[in-house]
Amino acid sequence: MKPTVAVFRPADERLREAVDLLASLGVDPLGDPMLAVAPTGAVPREEAAFVIFTSKTGVELVADAGWPASGTVCAIGDSTAAALRDHGYPVDVVPSEFSSSGLVARLQSEVAGARVEVARSDHGSDVLLDGLNDAGAYVHETILYELTRPADSGVSAERAATGDLAGAAFTSSLTVEHFLAAAAERGVREAAIAGVNDAVVGCIGEPTRETAEQAGIAVDVVPSEASFEALARGVVERVRDR
Template sequence: MTREVRVAVFRPDDERLADAVELLDSLGATPVPDPMLAVEPTGAVPDAASYVVLTSKTGAELLAESGWSPGAATLVCIGPTTAEAARTAGWTVDLLPEKYSSTGLVDLLADDVAGETVAVARSDHGSDVLLDGLRAAGATVEETVLYRLTLPEGAGQSTVMAASGDLEGVCFTSSLTVENFLAAAADRDVRDEAVAGLNDAVVGAIGDPTRETAVANGVDVDVVPDRADFEELACRVVEAAAPTHHD
């Protein structure tokens, strides 16, 4: 008989979490949903600019709901999920970086934005790498905080499971999910035990920034997918966490 593979996922409590649970279930794992992020919209929208940069599906959807439009701006999206949300809103996506990260966006735009105004629309936890890189390339950069990311009340049951050795895998989808997981563990006085439990499990990070945050906090990372894609992350975590023997 194959041992149960329990995999925690920390996505916001919306269709992303529902889709993650469905995916993990289809892979034969037991999903442990524990939202570590809540989205609080600010109502802000970017001003007119030569370039508008969107860094998340959430941001694109909030702007669409507000009635905002990029107008004549060159619309840049960090990756295919954000681009899909922008196209669903009826906008033309002009540019996508090869690498779906702040560094990839800077590499994409650096040669073209000198003297231009670039509006960066994102959450309150965006990396300074993007802003600093675009300014170094000669752009005037205006950041618009579309939403704040907070730790939901009551989050953290998965930290107790980790501390008890009851998780076989976890899927961290941003640096903030790592930080909030550890904060929730600390609130329950199980931080050290939870980290030890993670290090006995298969830890997946969706990209290098998330991996670096985990490692900096004493968490060993076993899986980083080639693409910053949740489905690929989940598949690799389940594959690595699945027992290779039968009792």
């Protein structure tokens, strides 16, 4: 019987692609949609000197709204940068470290006195806003979409609680939080944590690792490349090693 690896993505093509990738790697994928995207209809201000995007989802929403590129366009991560290019937008800055702190470090010598627009979800880290403000920028945040937990999510928490997971791939801090909330809702929070700690746990980056570890989840895999493919391959490889 193939080992089961849980993956947490929005219930759209990202979850389908993640499930297909895990299946191609020889495991039994368990897709649990821990995120649902609710667009706000807002678009970034056009007079900013710098415009920052933090996700592929945000890029797709502004492209659908017909937002005209303006200022220096910044992307946190290769997938966000690729989405911008796919929609015909320029990409001027991608930090070498794909994180809020990495982008702050990249821009801190350039943004003093400048208007900076941060376009992202309602669950963005304060690290980005605080860091840019401390660097002297005039920062405005536009909430492009809200992230909620689908009502039918949580089967992975039940499977973890019964010891049926060989691996779990967390793609953001919010997927960790929603996994734990779903487990608590079902009355299996402690058992689910114990279950994933007996499995291979992968996190897509350091902020996600920190969230997991603060909740008592031991993290085994954090890929050097912040992409789902790298995360999935890292988790599956460790599962096979066990």
